Amino acid sequence: MLAGVAGGEVPGGPDAAVRAAVRDSGRLLGSSALHDLSRAACAELVGAGPLQPLLDDPTVTDVLVNGPDDVWVDRGGGLERAGLDLGTPADVRGLAVRLAALGGRRLDDAVPTVDARLPDGTRLHAVLEPLAESGALLSLRTLRLRAFTLDELVERRALPPEWTGLVQALVVRRANVLVSGGTGTGKTTLLAALLSLVPPDERVITVEESRELVPTHPHVVPLTTRRANVEGAGAVDLAELVRNALRMRPDRIVLGECRGAEVREVLMAMNTGHDGGLATLHANAVGVVPARLEALAALAGMPREAVAAQAAGGLDVVLHLRREQGTRFLAEVGLVGRDAQGELEVRTAARWDGRGPFGVDGATWDELARRFGPW
Known part of the structure; x- marks a missing residue:
């Protein structure tokens, strides 16, 4: 009977299978002992x-x-x-x-x-x-089975309280947002918190290599990639899932992580009326996001000029996370655009060190406020 637990063949789940196995063995166990045995058996069989x-x-x-x-x-x-x-x-x-x-x-x-x-x-x-x-x-x-709220992120010093209005405004006003940062900086955590702010009457389609986003929202449709089988067939990658998401009547398209040629489909979606999209990207700072986008888009055969045009036209804001001394926090808010030479750039509008007051770049911050304020 317990052998069927791992295969999902036993009605009632692992706990029921353990209880039935103990009953069939003729042994008598107290409730606490039975609970401990059930946990241990489940850990060994399906955990x-x-x-x-x-x-x-x-x-x-x-x-x-x-x-x-x-x-x-x-x-x-x-x-x-x-x-x-x-x-x-x-x-x-x-x-x-x-x-x-x-x-x-x-x-x-x-x-x-x-x-x-x-x-x-x-x-x-x-x-x-x-x-x-x-x-x-x-x-x-x-x-993580539950998304953090903005108030919880503030309590954990992951977000300055003065930026909660800004973050909410970016979601409500349907800005296309890129969440950047290194490994383990909390990109998925922040992204799930942002998705929880999406109005409940909107349909959110998430595209991930493996599911990590579990936002607090009533209408989330998760899509995950599939690897090829032993014969090398049947693979479905992120780029194909993004293309399929466009045909599923999305209000928001969310890419769990840009890591390859799928960045082309995401940028195209954000340039064809699909506002309010979100994605994450590995990057060391706001200033290097353009180079990262160019490198990934090159895998899809996009020339540098096309990347600049698509990214500047489709992306609005970069939220950059950092991890220092075990603390994860939103360190920079960047505004996406093009410089005088037409090159893609991300200008830092505000920065925070995770401890003291935040600082702003006056002109860029004012432009951010004009586009997505008030907050």
């Missing part, structure tokens, strides 16, 4: 085994395994040791292989790396030896 308690912790965003006794977690303030022993290197490899199988992927000597999504939404990346000399490596990122 992350000994790592499951860490993933169940609502403060944990990432769990990293570098070896049997080298487990780290990130609770938003930087990495810290978990103090967990997973046994032997063979146990870690076995756990990685089982988790990959739960995500519908293969992980072995022939395919030593994997990206997968576990049944609970957790994102898995795993690497086996000999690519990882010390043994199997696992990187797990949890799926």
Whole structure:
């Protein structure tokens, strides 16, 4: 009976299967003991085994395994040791292989790396030896089941309170917004908060490689990519999903992350009447966003002049996030346009260090206020 839990064949879910198995065995267990047994069995069958308690912790965003006794977690303030022993290197490899199988992927000597999504939404990346000399490596990122509100972001010092009106105005006035930042700076967190501000009568279509956006909104249609099968067929990439989203009567099109040729479809959508779009982009600062867009668009065969014209015509604002000393915060607000030579540029309208008062560039800030104010 428990074997059917992993395959989703048991009515009532894992808890019901465990209770039925205990009943059939003739054993008598108290409610607390039965609950503990159920949690342990579910963790081993359809969860992350000994790592499951860490993933169940609502403060944990990432769990990293570098070896049997080298487990780290990130609770938003930087990495810290978990103090967990997973046994032997063979146990870690076995756990990685089982988790990959739960995500519908293969992980072995022939395919030593994997990206997968576990049944609970957790994102898995795993690497086996000999690519990882010390043994199997696992990187797990949890799926946040609830989007933060702007007030909660302010409480966490991720957003200065004076910018809440600006952020709300950008969404309500249907600005096309690009959220930029490095890895782990909170781009998806901010994007989900922005989407939660979209009026409830609007249809939001999200396009992601693997689903991470769970905004508080009544009409969200998620689309996720599909990898090719073992025969190399059946792949559906981000660019194709964006094209399909355009035919689904969207009020807002949201791209979880621009990382390749799909940036062409996003820019075209924003230039053809699909206002209020949002996307994220990896970048180190507001000033380097044009170079990042040009590099990605080049993968789609777009010349530099076309990128400048499309981006300046389609994008309005860049919200840039930074992470310093374990704190994630909105550091810069940039206005997209073209310089005197016609080159794409993003001018910083306001900046914040995550602690003190924010500063503004008078002329650019005033232009931002004229276009999207008052707030």
